[in-house]
Amino acid sequence: MKYHKTSIASRRKTPWDFKGADENLSASERFIKHTYLDTYTFRHPKIRETEEIEFLNSIEPYKCPMCGNEEFTHWGQTRSGINRYHCNRYKSTFNITTNTLFQDRKISLIKWVDYLIRILGHESFLMASYEGRNSGTTTKYWTAKLFRCLEGYQDGTLLYDRVMIDETYIPLRWSNREIREDGKQYRGLSKNQMCIAVGIDNHGQYYFEYIGQGKPSGKRAMASYGRHVKPGSVLIHDSERSHKPMVKSLELESHSYDSRKLKTLPDDENPMAEIDDVCFLLKHFLHAHSGFKEIELQGYLNLFAFYMNPPNDTLEKVRIIILCNLYLHKTLKYRDYYIRNPR
Ligand SMILES: [Zn+2]
Numbered sequence: 064m065k066y067h068k069t070s071i072a073s074r075r076k077t078p079w080d081f082k083g084a085d086e087n088l089s090a091s092e093r094f095i096k097h098t099y100l101d102t103y104t105f106r107h108p109k110i111r112e113t114e115e116i117e118f119l120n121s122i123e124p125y126k127c128p129m130c131g132n133e134e135f136t137h138w139g140q141t142r143s144g145i146n147r148y149h150c151n152r153y154k155s156t157f158n159i160t161t162n163t164l165f166q167d168r169k170i171s172l173i174k175w176v177d178y179l180i181r182i183l184g185h186e187s188f189l190m191a192s193y194e195g196r197n198s199g200t201t202t203k204y205w206t207a208k209l210f211r212c213l214e215g216y217q218d219g220t221l222l223y224d225r226v227m228i229d230e231t232y233i234p235l236r237w238s239n240r241e242i243r244e245d246g247k248q249y250r251g252l253s254k255n256q257m258c259i260a261v262g263i264d265n266h267g268q269y270y271f272e273y274i275g276q277g278k279p280s281g282k283r284a285m286a287s288y289g290r291h292v293k294p295g296s297v298l299i300h301d302s303e304r305s306h307k308p309m310v311k312s313l314e315l316e317s318h319s320y321d322s323r324k325l326k327t328l329p330d331d332e333n334p335m336a337e338i339d340d341v342c343f344l345l346k347h348f349l350h351a352h353s354g355f356k357e358i359e360l361q362g363y364l365n366l367f368a369f370y371m372n373p374p375n376d377t378l379e380k381v382r383i384i385i386l387c388n389l390y391l392h393k394t395l396k397y398r399d400y401y402i403r404n405p406r
Contacts, residue, residue: 075103115172116144119159122389124148128162129155164208164388172385178205179381183370210362212388217272217368222264223293226315227335228300230279231342232256233349235357257360260287261345263338264296269371271345271364281308289313299334301325341371 077096079088088096126133127150138149138156145158160166165175235255254277262270274287284305289312292298298315300306301322310317320334330336348367355363374380 075100113173119172119389120144120146122159124157124159127152128157129153159389163391164212175205176381176385178202179209179384180377182206182209182366183377183380183384207362209384210359210365212384212391213362213365213369216365217270217291220268220270220291220368220372221293222262222268222270222291223266223296225265226262226292226296226298227264227338228260228262228288228292228298228306229335229338229342230274230284230303231259231261231345233259233346235276257357259345259360259364260284261338261342262288262291263341267373269341269368271368273360273364279305281305285309285312301335344371 077099079092079096082088085093124135127135130150130152132150132152134152135148135150138147141147141158145160147156147158149156165172233256235257257276258274258279260272260274260279270291272287274283281304285308288309292309292313292315294313294315296313296315297318298306298310299318302319306319309315318334325333325335333339345367349363352363369380
């Protein structure tokens with residue numbers, strides 16, 4: 064804690080501090096110094112000076128986040144002014160951030176909002192790290208928290224009416240690729256490609272799921288699309304064999320096109336152009352975050368789905384994440400993250 068304070072103080076230093084009062088500084092020194100300090104204060108507000116406490120205190124807990132008990136009493140406030148409660152069952156206190164992703168936060172929620180605006184505004188993570196003056200490691204940790212929050216986000220997605228599906232592939236990291244016996248790389252849609260199922264409908268809904276390496280079997284395709292396409296819908300797709308079991312069991316009205324012929328068509332005549340564009344955007348997005356592990360792919364896909372689906376306004380998306388975090392009690396502690404992801 065002591066270290067934390069010193070490091071903040073040292074970061075607020077300027078090379079002209081030894082001159083004392085502002086009138087001893089030249090105009091240029093004053094200008095740079097005040098711009099720097101104003102920016103710093105803006106980026107590192109004191110919690111008490113923001114509307115954060117008012118916002119946090121506007122949310123009433125409905126149960127104890129530790130045991131689920133609905134009987135608790137108001138129990139004063141924390142040092143920063145957040146309402147505290149006392150659970151009658153295990154005689155312990157909690158507040159609205161207990162057992163949420165914001166628990167133990169040393170920095171203001173405002174930094175989270177700032178980070179989310181950048182991420183959901185579709186800036187690259189590296190950029191978010193640089194702009195927010197956080198180390199890359201912190202951004203990685205925050206991203207892991209965000210992924211944790213978005214886990215299961217697509218579970219309830221159900222495409223209906225006019226549904227378009229396609230699979231798109233991205234290569235595995237070099238270190239995870241299988242090499243042929245002669246030492247060469249496998250070609251084409253081999254096991255060294257990660258297959259992503261993509262679905263869209265005419266109601267502006269999107270869904271993205273990682274369904275394993277290589278071309279999917281009918282069973283694997285059915286396991287994914289089967290949960291996200293409403294039976295009886297119209298299905299627009301390429302003539303991929305693995306789609307057949309799904310078309311049959313969901314009683315879909317199938318409109319399939321030969322993907323080799325589609326490639327020769329101009330965009331305005333291509334019936335699959337809409338989903339081609341989505342796959343292109345997805346690849347662009349994943350490329351901006353290259354170097355992730357296979358295990359992290361679904362996290363990126365959930366984020367991309369959250370980015371693509373309604374509401375369309377970035378600030379509304381940010382609000383949803385913040386509120387979800389406070390209502391759903393999911394925690395990811397910094398230590399747990401590093402035990403599982405050593406640097
Ligand atoms: Zn309790």
